[in-house]
Amino acid sequence: MPSSACSQYKDVVIVGNGPSAISLSVFLSGYRPYFKGGTHSNCYLNEKLQKMSPKKSIVEQDLSFLSEGLEGRSPNPVGLLFDTLSRPDADLGVENPSLLEWKFEKEHAIDHVVLGKGKAGGAWQSMDGSMQTLSFANWMELPSLCFKEWQNSHHRDESHANNGRATIADVRRYYGDFVEERGLGSYFRDQFVVTSVQKKFYTNKDVDSESGEVEPCKCKYKNHSFLWEVRGHCFHGDIDADREEFCYCTPNVVIATGTFDVPNKLSITGENLPYVLHSLQEVEHVLSNNKKKKSQDPVVIVGAGLSAADAIIMALKMKRPVVHVFRRGANDSQLIFKKLPAAIYPEYHNIHSMMKGKTINPLYKAYPNHSLVELRDDNHVLIQTTSGGDILSMDAFCVAILIGACPNLSFLPDNGKNLGIIPRCAIDSKHNPIHVDPYSYQCVAETGLYSMGPLVGDNFVRFGLGGSLGITNHLLLTKNKQIQ
Secondary structure, eight states: OOSOOOOEEOSEEEEOOSHHHHHHHHHHTTEEEEEOOOOOSOHHHHHHHHHSOTTSOGGGSOHHHHHTTOOSSOSOHHHHHHHHHHSTTGGGTOOOOOSEEEEEOGGGOOOEEEEOSSSTTGGGGGSOTTSEEEEEGGGGOOTTSOHHHHHHHTTOOHHHHTTTEEEHHHHHHHHHHHHHHTTOGGGEETTEEEEEEEEEEOOGGGBOTTTOOBOOOSOOOTTSOEEEEEEEEEESSSSGGGEEEEEEEESOEEEOOOSOSEEOOOOOBTTTSTTEEOSHHHHHHHHHHTTTOOOOSOEEEEOSSHHHHHHHHHHHHTTOOEEEEESSOTTOTTSGGGGSOTTTOHHHHHHHHHHHTSSOOTTEEEEETEEEEEEOTTSEEEEEETTSOOEEEEEOSEEEEOOOEEOOOTTSGGGGGGGBSSTTSOOBTTTBOBOBOTTTOBBTTSTTEEEOGGGGTOOSHHHHTHHHHHHHHHHHHHHHHHHO
């Protein structure tokens, strides 16, 4: 493995290759959305749209003006704007056609690279393909390629039979095909692990005229020009010997890694034992590899979210007994199941019904208002009521602790703690997202550093895509100012 890597210059480096990153790559490659006419149900927005110049793409518009007054399930106004133009009145349960048409304008292409640890699609590539998406199928689509049209062209129509929802397998195929069909492959680097993103200060004399290699300047002044240096390693095979280092220098870095890298833990005795799992992927692997192994010991599943519910569904399908441990009461108003329509999500409402004891399954046993207190090396599990009552013990086939996850931002100085809405605290999509300008998605704390998707509070794909519009708009404005 080389000990150092020469710097390659890019106008933009995107860290992460999930749907948000793919969407941004579409914009940066030269695709532009235009208002194609029609009427929007939001009278205030509709009036603005009708007055826009048809010769200017949405990227060239005043996003602050267009998004003013919009409301919805995203904390970011540009995310709401892009969503309501792409899927008008989607939250009313209707499927209206998009008000945007896409044009490829090569002259607007911005040189960039997308760095991902796996295949394009990010975390979606590692999920169980048989499960269904939480969102409707058309809410999973990326700019310029209708999900239904893609399904029809590939003779896939599962979403019509699943209350409008798609399978995970279809979504990850769609994301992979999207990159290929839109000609984005040259921008994507799979198996690229970013280990460091930091500022490097330069002078004009620090670029070698022959090699083009950029060398860091030793001077560090507040107003001194700088680039971001993105370092890491990539794999060209299955063995560590095929690992190579890489280094990119760029004025603009976009953090689009998502929030599923590091599973949350209970920090109890025995949590690192081999039979204790912390992800759906691990649960699927263990259950699939032990189909023929008969055991009366239950799969103990901890958590009351959708990941825990998916694990329960998976275990029951394989005829495994399940013990379900969760801290809240089964009727707690904060449970996610309370927010999902039963007609669209029958499998989750069935789990909730079992949690409440209304639906009986001989393979399922719920322990509401309980928590795991100790895990022993003989697969012995201790649980206790949250009020501190009696301790119950049982043997477990395996234990799945599925209580959420947090992002891995170890490649940023101090794990990115200076970037949050609450400074010096760990980044969390719900409680402490990265603090960005609501229109440009540039980090408030750092010039030239952007973020999008779950890291800025957009946990639904449909809203996360708005970051690509905001970032591209800001890059264009910045370029125009430099020209002037």
